[in-house]
Amino acid sequence: MDSRLHAGMEKETLVSSPVLDVAGLRKEYGAMLAVDGVSFSVGRREIVGLLGPNGAGKTTIISMVLGILEPTAGSIHIEGMDIAAHRAQVLMRTNFAAVYAPLPGNLTVWENLRIFGMLYGIRDLTARIESLLAEFNLDHFRNMKCGLLSTGEQTRVCLAKAMLNRPELLLLDEPTASLDPARAHEVRMVIREFSAQGAGGVLWTSQNMYEVEEVCDRVLFLARGRIVLEGDPKTLPLAHGKKTLEELFIAVTREPPTAAHG
Amino acid sequence: MDDRMYTHVSRIAAIVLRHFYLMRGNFARMMSLFVWVAVDIILWGFITRYLNTVTASGYDFVPVLLGAVLLWDFFTRVMQGVTMAFFEDVWTRNFLNLFATPLSVTEYVSGLVLSSIATSAIGLVVMLVLASLIFGLSFFAYGTVIIPFLLALFLFGIALGIIGSAIVLRFGPVSEWFIWPIPAVVAPFAGVFYPVATLPQWMQYIAQLLPPSWVFEGLRMVIKGGTVPAHMLLWSFAIDAVYLVLACWLFTRVYRYAVHTGLFARYSAESVT
Numbered sequence: 405m406d407s408r409l410h411a412g413m414e415k416e417t418l419v420s421s422p423v424l425d426v427a428g429l430r431k432e433y434g435a436m437l438a439v440d441g442v443s444f445s446v447g448r449r450e451i452v453g454l455l456g457p458n459g460a461g462k463t464t465i466i467s468m469v470l471g472i473l474e475p476t477a478g479s480i481h482i483e484g485m486d487i488a489a490h491r492a493q494v495l496m497r498t499n500f501a502a503v504y505a506p507l508p509g510n511l512t513v514w515e516n517l518r519i520f521g522m523l524y525g526i527r528d529l530t531a532r533i534e535s536l537l538a539e540f541n542l543d544h545f546r547n548m549k550c551g552l553l554s555t556g557e558q559t560r561v562c563l564a565k566a567m568l569n570r571p572e573l574l575l576l577d578e579p580t581a582s583l584d585p586a587r588a589h590e591v592r593m594v595i596r597e598f599s600a601q602g603a604g605g606v607l608w609t610s611q612n613m614y615e616v617e618e619v620c621d622r623v624l625f626l627a628r629g630r631i632v633l634e635g636d637p638k639t640l641p642l643a644h645g646k647k648t649l650e651e652l653f654i655a656v657t658r659e660p661p662t663a664a665h666g
Numbered sequence: 667m668d669d670r671m672y673t674h675v676s677r678i679a680a681i682v683l684r685h686f687y688l689m690r691g692n693f694a695r696m697m698s699l700f701v702w703v704a705v706d707i708i709l710w711g712f713i714t715r716y717l718n719t720v721t722a723s724g725y726d727f728v729p730v731l732l733g734a735v736l737l738w739d740f741f742t743r744v745m746q747g748v749t750m751a752f753f754e755d756v757w758t759r760n761f762l763n764l765f766a767t768p769l770s771v772t773e774y775v776s777g778l779v780l781s782s783i784a785t786s787a788i789g790l791v792v793m794l795v796l797a798s799l800i801f802g803l804s805f806f807a808y809g810t811v812i813i814p815f816l817l818a819l820f821l822f823g824i825a826l827g828i829i830g831s832a833i834v835l836r837f838g839p840v841s842e843w844f845i846w847p848i849p850a851v852v853a854p855f856a857g858v859f860y861p862v863a864t865l866p867q868w869m870q871y872i873a874q875l876l877p878p879s880w881v882f883e884g885l886r887m888v889i890k891g892g893t894v895p896a897h898m899l900l901w902s903f904a905i906d907a908v909y910l911v912l913a914c915w916l917f918t919r920v921y922r923y924a925v926h927t928g929l930f931a932r933y934s935a936e937s938v939t
Contacts, residue, residue, distance in 0.1 A: 416795060433927075471765075471925075472762060472765050473928045473930070474925045498766075500766055502762075505762045505763050506759075508763075510688060510754075512687075515687045519680045520763070521768050522679060522680035523680045523764070523767040523768070524767060525672060526672030567761075639736060
């Protein structure tokens with residue numbers, strides 16, 4: 405086969421292939437079933453919202469995708485690579501920000517970004533940090549210890565950390581939960597831009613249905629460890645006889661319908 | 667440097683740099699590197715001076731007692747150098763952030779060990795300066811054999827530091843109190859201040875499995891003017907190697923357990939017992 409044609413086919417396959425592909429994911433803690441056979445994918449330039457009530461299994465899924473929790477069954481492929489077999493290569497292309505994982509408060513913003521940049525093996529790190537400090541409006545906090553920042557400022561530092569390696573898969577667990585509306589809007593724009601300009605995908609959890617509708621291209625409703633509904637957040641409520649995504653969320657939480665695509 | 671090697675080195679360096687930043691940024695942490703060892707050297711220095719004046723034998727206690735204290739403090743510093751660097755991640759609940767990066771267990775532990783080398787070296791220099799300037803203890807009195815002695819103690823300190831970190835990772839932050847007294851528990855068996863023959867038989871059996879007991883027996887032989895049999899040094903290094911392998915195996919096993927049970931995500935809850 406012509407090598408150029410072969411290379412072209414490979415590129416096409418790469419572009420059309422999902423960034424994240426989760427199949428039959430299951431997690432048991434003893435007798436408790438936290439995630440029950442979940443399958444989904446996140447495409448390139450796509451923002452997928454993972455929605456569900458507290459304890460539905462969202463954070464468990466994110467932990468498994470991050471490689472810090474071993475699934476009982478199922479597989480996770482990022483950029484076509486199985487995380488179980490290629491952990492380091494996969495995590496080089498992944499990053500996350502979560503409200504429950506603040507960066508060490510006894511290090512400054514600059515020190516934290518430097519250390520995490522080195523953990524991701526980023527070359528030309530100083531320039532990358534400078535650009536992120538400017539992008540997330542953190543420049544004047546660079547020498548402040550993270551523990552002295554407000555919750556919203558800490559969230560922005562976590563987001564800057566999450567962008568250090570220009571990830572192809574970005575996992576965001578309620579990234580705007582502690583931000584004021586103006587900052588939350590800015591963050592949504594940054595993530596939107598990240599998704600639109602690069603070849604990366606985003607998996608986003610949020611309890612703010614307005615935000616989900618504004619940002620996400622597709623949503624997955626999770627209840628009792630299973631995906632019970634999936635579709636476009638703008639059309640999904642109407643398709644299920646509800647006025648808003650929030651109404652649908654409440655209905656799904658109370659009485660999850662059988663798995664269906666919207 | 668190729669990409670693969672660069673990322674390995676970069677990740678190990680990140681763990682060391684983190685510790686450097688913490689030391690640089692906090693006066694209390696800097697003090698902890700040398701205050702206790704300085705207090706120990708001064709206290710034991712005066713005790714040995716006093717013993718020299720009250721014993722008529724003319725026996726010099728400085729190289730025996732003060733030298734032993736210095737070497738034991740060095741071992742303690744090495745061990746605590748590893749555990750302190752590890753505890754920083756416990757105290758800041760940083761495991762989730764760290765292990766969601768490409769950082770491997772080997773790179774993480776290597777970073778802890780390198781941090782310990784730096785911090786224990788500072789403690790050693792402070793002890794040597796105080797012991798020689800105030801009490802006239804010279805490491806040259808022991809000859810070049812002091813180098814393998816130090817290395818044997820260093821390796822044992824690293825091994826115990828890794829084992830201690832594995833225990834805290836497995837049982838949660840509260841198990842920290844198991845780790846601090848380890849040197850004090852090992853010391854009576856190691857014959858730091860007296861020959862192992864002083865101990866009852868059952869304690870002697872345990873002493874034979876501890877590299878420091880061979881180091882301190884050897885130290886006493888050198889002070890008496892003898893030479894250290896090669897097999898003693900070799901044996902102490904062989905036991906060190908076993909402890910190191912055991913320590914790395916244990917830490918890796920506990921890490922896998924943490925990944926299996928979700929311990930990293932709920933570490934501070936101490937839910938896993």
